[in-house]
Amino acid sequence: MTIKLYGLAMSTCTARVLTCLHEYGAEFELVPVNMLGGEHKQPDFLAKNPFGQIPALEDDDLTLFESRAMSSYVAEKFKGSGCDLLRTENLKEAALVKTWMEVESQQLGPAIAPIIYQYFLVPMQGGSTNQALVDESSEKVGKVLDVYEKKLSSTKYLAGDFYSLADLHHLSYLYYLMKTPCAKLINERPHVKAWWEDISSRPAFKTVASGMTLGEK
Amino acid sequence: MTIKLYGLAMSTCTARVLTCLHEYGAEFELVPVNMLGGEHKQPDFLAKNPFGQIPALEDDDLTLFESRAMSSYVAEKFKGSGCDLLRTENLKEAALVKTWMEVESQQLGPAIAPIIYQYFLVPMQGGSTNQALVDESSEKVGKVLDVYEKKLSSTKYLAGDFYSLADLHHLSYLYYLMKTPCAKLINERPHVKAWWEDISSRPAFKTVASGMTLGEK
Numbered sequence: 087m088t089i090k091l092y093g094l095a096m097s098t099c100t101a102r103v104l105t106c107l108h109e110y111g112a113e114f115e116l117v118p119v120n121m122l123g124g125e126h127k128q129p130d131f132l133a134k135n136p137f138g139q140i141p142a143l144e145d146d147d148l149t150l151f152e153s154r155a156m157s158s159y160v161a162e163k164f165k166g167s168g169c170d171l172l173r174t175e176n177l178k179e180a181a182l183v184k185t186w187m188e189v190e191s192q193q194l195g196p197a198i199a200p201i202i203y204q205y206f207l208v209p210m211q212g213g214s215t216n217q218a219l220v221d222e223s224s225e226k227v228g229k230v231l232d233v234y235e236k237k238l239s240s241t242k243y244l245a246g247d248f249y250s251l252a253d254l255h256h257l258s259y260l261y262y263l264m265k266t267p268c269a270k271l272i273n274e275r276p277h278v279k280a281w282w283e284d285i286s287s288r289p290a291f292k293t294v295a296s297g298m299t300l301g302e303k
Numbered sequence: 304m305t306i307k308l309y310g311l312a313m314s315t316c317t318a319r320v321l322t323c324l325h326e327y328g329a330e331f332e333l334v335p336v337n338m339l340g341g342e343h344k345q346p347d348f349l350a351k352n353p354f355g356q357i358p359a360l361e362d363d364d365l366t367l368f369e370s371r372a373m374s375s376y377v378a379e380k381f382k383g384s385g386c387d388l389l390r391t392e393n394l395k396e397a398a399l400v401k402t403w404m405e406v407e408s409q410q411l412g413p414a415i416a417p418i419i420y421q422y423f424l425v426p427m428q429g430g431s432t433n434q435a436l437v438d439e440s441s442e443k444v445g446k447v448l449d450v451y452e453k454k455l456s457s458t459k460y461l462a463g464d465f466y467s468l469a470d471l472h473h474l475s476y477l478y479y480l481m482k483t484p485c486a487k488l489i490n491e492r493p494h495v496k497a498w499w500e501d502i503s504s505r506p507a508f509k510t511v512a513s514g515m516t517l518g519e520k
Contacts, residue, residue, distance in 0.1 A: 148395045148398060150399075152406060152409060154401075154409075158398070159397075162397065162398070163394060177380060178365045181372065182365075184376065185372040188371050188408075189354075192369060196413075230354075233353045233354060236353065
């Protein structure tokens with residue numbers, strides 16, 4: 087049975103899982119969820135994701151929610167394909183991958199999220215971007231990226247000299263960040279910029295990025 | 304070489320890793336960090352955790368930060384001991400463990416954190432608990448716990464009928480929450496309450512809880 091991913095190509099969390107599926111060349115079906123119509127709050131969808139958020143994933147009798155858990159599952163399921171984004175064969179490398187996955191989840195993601203919300207979602211709801219909130223978040227993002235800049239001056243990717251799920255998890259938030267004036271936070275840090283250009287040019291993500299149309303008319 | 308955990312027994316994130324180490328009966332040394340003296344912002348400590356936060360873990364030549372990555376590493380390292388809190392042998396169970404680890408990290412943790420901050424850390428800094436903020440957070444925690452209540456009415460633990468790292472990750476935040484008036488959020492949900500009583504009575508956590516003295520004179 088083909089994996090079913092319920093979500094929207096333009097959503098950051100859906101895009102995270104899509105990128106992982108494309109890296110492994112996995113067979114899957116993207117099933118659109120009518121968010122404007124409130125489909126994600128209806129019983130059918132809540133049975134898939136009890137928090138009423140996208141995405142949700144079904145694989146045979148397994149139902150998953152939380153995008154970072156889904157990408158880990160996909161990486162674990164297909165690790166025999168020759169690509170192992172979790173570095174499962176090496177206990178220490180795997181621990182470093184987990185560490186930088188947590189950094190995305192706990193440090194950079196929460197700092198970037200308000201910027202994406204202000205630039206893309208607030209205007210869609212008819213509001214105006216709150217510049218004071220953007221400035222406050224930009225300062226936080228900058229401090230976190232200073233740590234990335236130092237790390238990426240010693241290794242090509244976050245967990246070492248290998249592309250991993252830790253790098254992949256950053257792509258969707260950074261893609262939208264790069265479409266805002268806050269792109270300078272990446273561009274003014276040479277090692278972060280080189281890393282971004284490297285990871286965002288991978289074919290799997292380029293396919294996904296073509297569907298990331300949030301904010302476009 | 305013995306694992307070194309740099310942190311404080313009373314800290315929620317340190318306690319998360321300590322609980323995991325005790326579950327596996329791992330040999331380790333807890334190295335206190337003088338937070339009041341600003342040790343965590345000094346170069347020696349920043350070399351261990353570049354974000355200047357506790358805990359940090361050293362195992363031989365490996366240095367880790369982010370508590371959830373550390374506990375996953377400990378569970379992976381000692382899984383041959385007969386205890387496998389990650390359910391690594393079963394792809395689907397492992398995915399459900401990861402899912403509920405993410406729920407703690409993305410949903411319940413962020414909702415509880417402001418309550419712990421208001422009840423324990425603000426008074427230590429000479430301030431008063433902001434009741435409006437507590438009320439707002441309590442409402443969020445309640446909504447998340449409604450999902451837990453439903454889930455725990457069908458399985459004994461979060462990821463299934465087995466204790467896992469997903470349950471363990473909740474212990475330290477919930478322990479402090481239970482020392483506040485917000486304990487009612489747990490007590491008024493029978494399945495959540497039974498689950499809490501079960502997981503908090505495990506010997507590994509009872510050992511750790513004896514050192515969780517935040518807010519005590």
